[in-house]
Amino acid sequence: MSALASAAPARASHDARDFALAGVLMIAAIVAAPFFVYPFFVMQMLCVALFACAFNLLIGYVGLLSFGHAMFFGMASYVSAHAAKEWGLDPEFAILCGVGVAAAMGLVSGALAIRSKGIYFAMITVALSQMVYFFCVQAPFTHGEDGIQSVPQGRVFGLVSLADSATLYVFVALVFLIGFFVVYRTINSPFGEILKAIRENEPRATSLGYRVMRYKLMAFVLSAALAGLAGATKALVVQNASLSDVGFQMSGEVVLMTLLGGMGTLYGPVVGAVVVVAMQNYLAQYGQWVTVMQGAVFVACVLLFRRGIVGEIAKWARLAL
Helix, strand or coil, X not given: CHHHHHHHHHHHHHHHHHHHHHHHHHHHHHHHHHHCCCHHHHHHHHHHHHHHHHHHHHHCCCCCCCCCCHHHXXXXXXXXXXXXXXXXXXXXXXXXXXXXXXXXXXXXXXXXXXXXXXXXXXXXXXXXXXXXXXXXXXXXXXXXXXXXXXXXXXXXXXXEECCCHHHHHHHHHHHHHHHHHHHHHHHCCHHHHHHHHHHHCHHHHHHCCCCHHHHHHXXXXXXXXXXXXXXXHHHHHHCCECHHHCCHHHHHHHHHHHHHHCCCCCCHHHHHHHHHHHHHHHCHHHCCHHHHHHHHHHHHHHHHCXXXXXXXXXXXXXXHC
């Protein structure tokens, strides 16, 4: 017993050290990236990585597979773009509008979807996502297939202009780090431990007195809000909102990113997003073959890295220790 008791603190110490090291490396990469990679590309990558982290919070720590998460990402993008262009709101308030709409959508759609489990839950999210997609096609404020173009980036709190690429990069990096920290604090809190208990054994969590449906709904709303934060920020970065952000393909890509990087790991979605977005940009010259290449990489990852890239690295690190 004493050996086990002494091993637990040592394992916790190693985990804390590994997390801190990974965090330092991630921040260092964000700081150094503009000197080696086109900053606009990195900002897009950070927005998509935050979206993947939001999705991973739901599937990796609650066990809920949503095939329609792009509805929160895309709708927040439209709302943020409309608020900035038509209402003249500062970027921080435009983003908050997008996050608020995404959270409200998460509350409504989550209340409907979490009553089902497994494939039925996934199919309900697909149906809701398609409803939102066709709404965006028809709604006047989205401008249909043209989308919302020439979105002004504005000034943060009316003071700092985001027209400068360096300032915009710092702003996007801060938004990403805030969202990432929210995910980290959520999964390392009592609330997060309950979510993991529900994922591992829902009937037991229910027998212990936890209101499982309420916790699932809270996690769903939080995931939707973070996805909205990513979508709203992306609209200001690329200065447009389009149907591609709310389409089924985006929902499929975020699943791919999460599984590729490592489902249920904190840094896995970030790594997966970097790999997928890098493939889309650097292999764009091959046209539609990019999709085939992504499929091949995904199949290889499933066969060789069952836990994803970060999951396998963590496993090898534990074995080495």
